Amino acid sequence: MILEVKNLNKKYKDFQLKNVNLSLPKGMIMGLIGENGAGKTTTIKAILNIINTDSGEIKIFGLDNKKEEKKIKQDIGVVLDDSFLSEYLNPMDINKIMKNFYQNWDEKLYFKYIEEFKLPKNKISKDYSSGMKMKLKIAVALSHHPKLLILDEPTSGLDPVARNEILDIFQDFIQDEEHAILVSSHITSDLEHIADYITFINNGEIVLTKTKDELLDRYGIVKCSEQEFKKINKADYLKYKKNRYEYEILVENKNEFKRKYDIQIIDKPTIEDIMLIYIKGEK
Amino acid sequence: MNIIISNSSNTPIYEQIKEQIKNKIVSNELKTGELLPSIRSLAKDLRISVITTKSAYEELEREGYVETIPGKGTYVANKNIELIREEQLQKIENLIDTAVSIAKISNISKQEIQNIIEILYEEEN
Numbered sequence: 001m002i003l004e005v006k007n008l009n010k011k012y013k014d015f016q017l018k019n020v021n022l023s024l025p026k027g028m029i030m031g032l033i034g035e036n037g038a039g040k041t042t043t044i045k046a047i048l049n050i051i052n053t054d055s056g057e058i059k060i061f062g063l064d065n066k067k068e069e070k071k072i073k074q075d076i077g078v079v080l081d082d083s084f085l086s087e088y089l090n091p092m093d094i095n096k097i098m099k100n101f102y103q104n105w106d107e108k109l110y111f112k113y114i115e116e117f118k119l120p121k122n123k124i125s126k127d128y129s130s131g132m133k134m135k136l137k138i139a140v141a142l143s144h145h146p147k148l149l150i151l152d153e154p155t156s157g158l159d160p161v162a163r164n165e166i167l168d169i170f171q172d173f174i175q176d177e178e179h180a181i182l183v184s185s186h187i188t189s190d191l192e193h194i195a196d197y198i199t200f201i202n203n204g205e206i207v208l209t210k211t212k213d214e215l216l217d218r219y220g221i222v223k224c225s226e227q228e229f230k231k232i233n234k235a236d237y238l239k240y241k242k243n244r245y246e247y248e249i250l251v252e253n254k255n256e257f258k259r260k261y262d263i264q265i266i267d268k269p270t271i272e273d274i275m276l277i278y279i280k281g282e283k
Numbered sequence: 284m285n286i287i288i289s290n291s292s293n294t295p296i297y298e299q300i301k302e303q304i305k306n307k308i309v310s311n312e313l314k315t316g317e318l319l320p321s322i323r324s325l326a327k328d329l330r331i332s333v334i335t336t337k338s339a340y341e342e343l344e345r346e347g348y349v350e351t352i353p354g355k356g357t358y359v360a361n362k363n364i365e366l367i368r369e370e371q372l373q374k375i376e377n378l379i380d381t382a383v384s385i386a387k388i389s390n391i392s393k394q395e396i397q398n399i400i401e402i403l404y405e406e407e408n
Contacts, residue, residue: 028333028334029332167330171330174323175324195332196332196333213296217297
């Protein structure tokens with residue numbers, strides 16, 4: 001495991017992370033999904049030791065994230081919402097600053113990315129489009145040869161073309177199987193393609209963490225009438241949502257469900273469907 | 284090599300990949316000993332998860348169509364052409380068996396079935 005979080009707890013006045021567990025093997029991309037305020041950013045900040053935690057253990061590259069913070073951080077690339085770089089810097093200035101920051105800072109690689117992403121070298125980033133700003137952050141995050149990339153909402157606010165380009169960058173990054181990515185997003189369609197694992201956090205708790213294929217290939221959304229719904233055993237579904245004209249029921253194994261019940265419509269879910277039924281549904 | 288994936292299909296993506304590669308091996312478009320793309324580059328090019336391409340390759344390996352040499356890559360396995368032919372023949376036999384049963388129940392003659400096969404064959408060409 002390149003990243004392991006065990007029983008992480010953090011209590012705030014009006015919000016708390018409850019027993020958060022996740023593990024990310026190397027070579028893989030994990031998508032951390034959940035609505036705004038669900039705890040995605042708090043989890044990421046705890047992993048990066050930016051906030052204090054109440055209890056729990058976090059290991060990165062097998063090392064404790066607090067005790068070995070300095071060592072670990074040399075090998076992590078981070079993209080957070082609140083950039084620590086001033087918007088009044090251009091890529092040239094940023095290079096000078098980062099050179100002193102990271103032992104492994106690779107100037108050549110950095111400018112290769114700047115060129116590849118078509119970022120104007122002498123323009124301050126304040127004048128960049130949002131897509132360009134994000135690409136600049138990613139270029140900075142990648143240029144000290146990190147093994148683990150942690151990104152908080154890298155695609156929010158970007159148009160489909162820019163989002164697509166960023167997903168390409170991610171898939172390039174994990175061509176090296178020693179690498180891994182943890183990426184949070186509420187735009188689940190981005191992760192639907194490239195993520196290997198999906199971890200869904202709701203209200204400070206991990207609701208599920210699974211391979212994406214398991215979610216998309218095994219889970220199903222049953223649609224039926226009220227009469228049909230009443231015949232279904234509670235143990236056979238995860239959550240249901242009563243709509244005006246139908247019931248929507250999330251089941252863990254659609255083929256098993258098909259064998260048991262005579263219900264015609266079982267759709268293949270999207271990650272968004274699963275998320276919505278979990279958040280809005282009942283049991 | 285073309286691999287075409289449908290996201291809206293009910294067939295899992297790994298299975299779509301597996302079937303398509305299998306067809307290419309059977310039809311000899313992919314030849315014995317040929318190197319397949321790595322799971323990572325295939326995932327990237329198809330814009331899918333690494334786990335998905337990995338499952339597809341693992342299944343192909345289990346069924347004997349490909350061979351993975353650690354550190355080198357995945358190759359089309361060699362012994363299999365005969366075996367694959369055998370498998371395909373078996374499939375054909377089963378399908379024709381079904382056809383024959385239906386024919387017998389409904390009093391359709393052997394000649395008529397043979398005619399159907401002739402016609403279908405011609406159409407294919």
